[in-house]
Amino acid sequence: xxxxxxxxxxxxxxxxxxxxxxxxxxxxxxxxxxxxxxxxxxxxxxxxxxxxxxxxxxxxxxxxxxxxxxxxxxxxxxxxxxxxxxxxxxxxxxxxxxxxxxxxxxxxxxxxxxxxxxxxxxxxxxxxxxxxxxxxxxxxxxxxxxxxxxxxxxxxxxxxxxxxxxxxxxxxxxxxxxxxxxxxxxxxxxxxxxxxxxxxxxxxxxxxxxxxxxxxxxxxxxxxxxxxxxxxxxxxxxxxxxxxxxxxxxxxxxxxxxxxxxxxxxxxxxxxxxxxxxxx
Amino acid sequence: xxxxxxxxxxxxxxxxxxxxxxxxxxxxxxxxxxxxxxxxxxxxxxxxxxxxxxxxxxxxxxxxxxxxxxxxxxxxxxxxxxxxxxxxxxxxxxxxxxxxxxxxxxxxxxxxxxxxxxxxxxxxxxxxxxxxxxxxxxxxxxxxxxxxxxxxxxxxxxxxxxxxxxxxxxxxxxxxxxxxxxxxxxxxxxxxxxxxxxxxxxxxxxxxxxxxxxxxxxxxxxxxxxxxxxxxxxxxxxxxxxxxxxxxxxxxxxxxxxxxxxxxx
Amino acid sequence: xxxxxxxxxxxxxxxxxxxxxxxxxxxxxxxxxxxxxxxxxxxxxxxxxxxxxxxxxxxxxxxxxxxxxxxxxxxxxxxxxxxxxxxxxxxxxxxxxxxxxxxxxxxxxxxxxxxxxxxxxxxxxxxxxxxxxxxxxxxxxxxxxxxxxxxxxxxxxxxxxxxxxxxxxxxxxxxxxxxxxxxxxxxxxxxxxxxxxxxxxxxxxxxxxxxxxxxxxxxxxxxxxxxxxxxxxxxxxxxxxxxxxxxxxxxxxxxxxxxxxxxxxxxxxxxxxxxxxxxxxxxxxxxxxxxxxxxxxxxxxxxxxxxxxxxxxxxxxxxxxxxxxxxxxxxxxxxxxxxxxxxxxxxxxxxxxxxxxxxxxxxxxxxxxxxxxxxxxxxxxxxxxxxxxxxxxxxxxxxxxxxxxxxxxxx
Numbered sequence: 001x002x003x004x005x006x007x008x009x010x011x012x013x014x015x016x017x018x019x020x021x022x023x024x025x026x027x028x029x030x031x032x033x034x035x036x037x038x039x040x041x042x043x044x045x046x047x048x049x050x051x052x053x054x055x056x057x058x059x060x061x062x063x064x065x066x067x068x069x070x071x072x073x074x075x076x077x078x079x080x081x082x083x084x085x086x087x088x089x090x091x092x093x094x095x096x097x098x099x100x101x102x103x104x105x106x107x108x109x110x111x112x113x114x115x116x117x118x119x120x121x122x123x124x125x126x127x128x129x130x131x132x133x134x135x136x137x138x139x140x141x142x143x144x145x146x147x148x149x150x151x152x153x154x155x156x157x158x159x160x161x162x163x164x165x166x167x168x169x170x171x172x173x174x175x176x177x178x179x180x181x182x183x184x185x186x187x188x189x190x191x192x193x194x195x196x197x198x199x200x201x202x203x204x205x206x207x208x209x210x211x212x213x214x215x216x217x218x219x220x221x222x223x224x225x226x227x228x229x230x231x232x233x234x235x236x237x238x239x240x241x242x243x244x245x246x247x248x249x250x251x252x253x254x255x256x257x258x259x260x261x262x263x264x265x266x267x268x269x270x271x272x273x274x275x276x277x278x279x280x
Numbered sequence: 281x282x283x284x285x286x287x288x289x290x291x292x293x294x295x296x297x298x299x300x301x302x303x304x305x306x307x308x309x310x311x312x313x314x315x316x317x318x319x320x321x322x323x324x325x326x327x328x329x330x331x332x333x334x335x336x337x338x339x340x341x342x343x344x345x346x347x348x349x350x351x352x353x354x355x356x357x358x359x360x361x362x363x364x365x366x367x368x369x370x371x372x373x374x375x376x377x378x379x380x381x382x383x384x385x386x387x388x389x390x391x392x393x394x395x396x397x398x399x400x401x402x403x404x405x406x407x408x409x410x411x412x413x414x415x416x417x418x419x420x421x422x423x424x425x426x427x428x429x430x431x432x433x434x435x436x437x438x439x440x441x442x443x444x445x446x447x448x449x450x451x452x453x454x455x456x457x458x459x460x461x462x463x464x465x466x467x468x469x470x471x472x473x474x475x476x477x478x479x480x481x482x483x484x485x486x487x488x489x490x491x492x493x494x495x496x497x498x499x500x501x502x503x504x505x506x507x508x509x510x511x512x513x514x515x516x517x518x519x520x521x522x523x524x525x526x527x528x529x530x531x532x533x534x535x536x537x538x539x540x541x542x543x544x545x
Numbered sequence: 546x547x548x549x550x551x552x553x554x555x556x557x558x559x560x561x562x563x564x565x566x567x568x569x570x571x572x573x574x575x576x577x578x579x580x581x582x583x584x585x586x587x588x589x590x591x592x593x594x595x596x597x598x599x600x601x602x603x604x605x606x607x608x609x610x611x612x613x614x615x616x617x618x619x620x621x622x623x624x625x626x627x628x629x630x631x632x633x634x635x636x637x638x639x640x641x642x643x644x645x646x647x648x649x650x651x652x653x654x655x656x657x658x659x660x661x662x663x664x665x666x667x668x669x670x671x672x673x674x675x676x677x678x679x680x681x682x683x684x685x686x687x688x689x690x691x692x693x694x695x696x697x698x699x700x701x702x703x704x705x706x707x708x709x710x711x712x713x714x715x716x717x718x719x720x721x722x723x724x725x726x727x728x729x730x731x732x733x734x735x736x737x738x739x740x741x742x743x744x745x746x747x748x749x750x751x752x753x754x755x756x757x758x759x760x761x762x763x764x765x766x767x768x769x770x771x772x773x774x775x776x777x778x779x780x781x782x783x784x785x786x787x788x789x790x791x792x793x794x795x796x797x798x799x800x801x802x803x804x805x806x807x808x809x810x811x812x813x814x815x816x817x818x819x820x821x822x823x824x825x826x827x828x829x830x831x832x833x834x835x836x837x838x839x840x841x842x843x844x845x846x847x848x849x850x851x852x853x854x855x856x857x858x859x860x861x862x863x864x865x866x867x868x869x870x871x872x873x874x875x876x877x878x879x880x881x882x883x884x885x886x887x888x889x890x891x892x893x894x895x896x897x898x899x900x901x902x903x904x905x906x907x908x909x910x911x912x913x914x915x916x917x918x919x920x921x922x923x924x925x926x927x928x929x930x931x932x933x934x935x936x937x938x939x940x941x942x943x944x945x946x947x948x949x950x951x952x953x954x955x956x
Contacts, residue, residue, distance in 0.1 A: 006378065009365065009370055012362075014384035016422040017391050021391075052947070092292070103483035103523075105500050118318035118817050126319040205430065219485055226801035227804070228951055228953075240638075252398075258392040314836030405645075408648070493631075495596075510811065512811070
């Protein structure tokens, strides 16, 4: 294959994003796009002047962290428990990855239908006599902490991480674990000394990608998130489709902030990996 | 006495079954039922009305399904080929080249779709591809290539090129090595990358909306419009159409890979 | 250097971006069409395709366009109708981007009003004046302030009226047999029934706040005659004060608000709240027919006055087929098309025609038009209709509500 193509590959894959960033940067200072009136930093000033920005950013980071952590834990547990060998564990692995192709939009719709205060869970609770009206059901969607959104996003991302975890354990985990057993390690010791490190290192890039994606995802968020704090993707879209075109510049400021979140996650990961390599 | 892992396994299995079966069951019910108000567990009336919007005259969901499928397939193929080359190239690099390469591959994955969409749309319009299905394809290919490049970067980082080296020693040309050694050996990885790229395209909303100028109608866009209009039955039917084809592709892939060593049963 | 061939595409893209930065003036060809005799407009339109960008979210409206309008356009005028989806802010974004890139237009006809019209006019993206030249324009109810002024703006021939609607609350006659009928009664009702009322964050929710602003701020007259910051500040304070006073009685204590009117309908239909609302007084009727709202749902007007507005058709400055677009707009204004649109089982969208100006048999047909038994009477609709004011009121009120109410949840 191409031996010297790394630079070219990087260039090709990054250029469209860089064009997007350039456009947003120009639009954020009033040089491009609807409502642009020549160079001005007004959009930056008013975006940062809005208290909704920091709270929305913090909230999005919380939801992304919680959902990514939940999905990762579930993937590790399922991968560690259902190892190849028996038929039932094969079925379990298949069931685990089944929701993989589900779109975030469909996942969000399901979240509303199941978790809403008048959703299927609430109806079941009503039938069981536990609640007498929707308001008696705990608020799982449009709630301050984003519980329903976190559950839905974790459920949606879990199959992706599980698929990679299965693959990691099948490729490298098995041989290493056998070696560890030959050397006398047992049960829990094998897990913590071999299985866990293999999963953790192998899963990290996917976990970072999931985090960056979840922090910026719009479809499930708009269906399940509260209006205060307003998640960063919602705040961005609200500015982008505001009735007054004057808000478009602010939308591009928020776009750039979202980009910093995604790139920040990647940079942290790369830095951690570099440190890891030096340490070992 | 049963061990803790065994008990966990027994407890988790029904949960996994629920997570796999629930989407189809609930969306299926919602797509044929209306008058489904709290506290009713089942819809009050059933009708196939929303399914007429898949095929009948003036149907919106059917054509959108076709557009989505064509885009997903084309995007998957393009991203598979690109990702394999780019991933192997970056994996072969060392030092700062590799860091920059990996960082670049992360960019389209980590960038929020709107960041990509607006600039891309302006560029595509300038190139005469704006608001067309080709423009949307180009827009979908960007994040899809990011994902497949990262995917192959992982694969090629751990993969040893021993078989290729052996073939080359035996006098095989570059193309022969690719055709007779690498591609047959990487059967599974290539198909998985195809599926990965296709799924990225399949679920896109923001990129399609902006790069297509709203004129290119894919299934997720129809579903969003129905949701915004409160047409839950039609939205459920559209969502169900969003779930079935990838599931089928998934199943087909498993069949096609019967003879390859698989992680999945 | 095999690699350099690969560089051509990105280089092309970068070049395009640079090109995008200096604005290409639109081709002036289409402006001339508006001045031609109608016969020649008809002749040019024959055999052409008209791309109509409009909101596509309601199956009843879609069915009317696809199954009633489109075949008639083809049969009578030889026009093929192609409908593409798009809404206000998205249309503005699209047209600006098309102009920046110097690209060909992707729409001939736009469904617009209010703030979208204002934005498009401000950006000089609408073709005109052409609307007054349509043959059917002579039947328009020009005496109605709702139709003659679009959010106080003079359409000036840059858009042609298509329909009109009036804002209405929606309640469930089974759950609330005796609903509040004024803003004061509504406030008392909210206090007495905590957790059963809210409004959404989108356009319709903000329109509800504007209705409150008229009612609590001394009537619509205070806000007419262009945007006035003093009148606005007083109006805003009274609305936001009202909301703050009753907020504890809102759904979820007013800590969160549904994203759009669809979410509001869903909460209402499932009994989480007792009121929904709609920009269109007849939406409740079509949603009941569709099984989305319960059969006992009814429209409700507040005596303090509601809001009525008209919606229009515009032609973008980069339209490829302005002649065809004008013919479509004229057909949609015809008594036949306006009557069909009015029928409750079709769309129930208000006509913009003055029935007294119509020739027979149309006058009789409009008079005999059956109405849904649960629809509001034309008399009360007329009595409580208040016109829209300058779009800036809407923009500012939305902004201030977001900052002072939505972002400040009492916890």
